[in-house]
Amino acid sequence: MVANVLDGAATLAAIKSELAVRVAALAERGARPGLGTVLVGDDPGSRWYVNAKHKDCAEIGVASIRHDLPATATQDEVEALVGELNADPACTAFLVQQPTGLDEFAILSAVDPAKDVDGLHPVNLGALVLGRRAPLPCTPTGIIELLRRYEVPIAGAHVVIVGRGITVGRPLALMLTRRSENATVTVCHTGTRDLATHVRSADIVVAAAGSASLVTADMVKPGAAVLDAGVSRVDGKIAGDIAPEVAEVAGWLSPNPGGVGPMTRAMLLTNVVEAAERRLAERA
Numbered sequence: 001m002v003a004n005v006l007d008g009a010a011t012l013a014a015i016k017s018e019l020a021v022r023v024a025a026l027a028e029r030g031a032r033p034g035l036g037t038v039l040v041g042d043d044p045g046s047r048w049y050v051n052a053k054h055k056d057c058a059e060i061g062v063a064s065i066r067h068d069l070p071a072t073a074t075q076d077e078v079e080a081l082v083g084e085l086n087a088d089p090a091c092t093a094f095l096v097q098q099p100t101g102l103d104e105f106a107i108l109s110a111v112d113p114a115k116d117v118d119g120l121h122p123v124n125l126g127a128l129v130l131g132r133r134a135p136l137p138c139t140p141t142g143i144i145e146l147l148r149r150y151e152v153p154i155a156g157a158h159v160v161i162v163g164r165g166i167t168v169g170r171p172l173a174l175m176l177t178r179r180s181e182n183a184t185v186t187v188c189h190t191g192t193r194d195l196a197t198h199v200r201s202a203d204i205v206v207a208a209a210g211s212a213s214l215v216t217a218d219m220v221k222p223g224a225a226v227l228d229a230g231v232s233r234v235d236g237k238i239a240g241d242i243a244p245e246v247a248e249v250a251g252w253l254s255p256n257p258g259g260v261g262p263m264t265r266a267m268l269l270t271n272v273v274e275a276a277e278r279r280l281a282e283r284a
């Protein structure tokens, strides 16, 4: 068997075309979405992600407000900038690129929840727990959107998530167990005994542990959908959590790069546009 490709790059392109129409509709009503970013330090990976986000915005007509701070930036300086972006009417949504090396809970908590494009503000994560509408974290929504667009059944599926981080594993488990998704979810982590047995029982595997080639072909049920949200670097190249041989067993596989990463960007753009649409509706 050779797995079908869950093509995140192609899906990002399709979503951009859809969003460009919504941005044009906003422009007709005198509104323009604006994405703010705060980048601290000079990590090349983080810089690449922020550059990519602004390039995506430019392509669909979203304005960019970019603040790049040196690695010496203090907690107070970053939080002051967050305050400025909260108050800036041209900035409809923004994020502080992680990691910053600072107190990220305090930074996230300082963001206006209505402008929280990452869906990681405690109020927005609380809304997810309570099943209320709020901006949602981009990587988990990107994973679900990718499965939907390729018509991989989620309802009733057993999903095994490897990783319990705040940006991917934990919110994804909450989202997949909503009535609208109706999956049964197992979350595995570094304390899990016999990871292979858990993973082998999954219809859908999502690996977000940041451990190169952690999931090997012998751990995957033939025909399962496998999504790779892991990012590590081996010899300067991106290495995902899924070993390449998994392609010979899985029914569906998201490449890495080219799978979950571009979907994260697609959902970020979606959150920017939705924040501007919400603001306009509140003013009408």
Ligand SMILES: Nc1nc2c(c(=O)[nH]1)N[C@@H](CN(C=O)c1ccc(C(=O)N[C@@H](CCC(=O)O)C(=O)O)cc1)CN2
Pocket (backbone or CB within 6 Å): 045, 048, 049, 052, 095, 096, 097, 098, 099, 118, 138, 139, 167, 238, 256, 257, 258, 259, 260, 261, 262, 264, 265
């Ligand atoms: N504030 C946030 N910080 C971080 C998040 C986040 O969601 N919010 N997630 C990650 C990084 N990330 C988004 O910011 C991200 C990761 C990967 C990609 C992507 O498109 N990757 C490409 C390959 C990139 C390369 O060649 O280096 C791919 O997978 O094809 C976009 C965004 C941590 N920080």
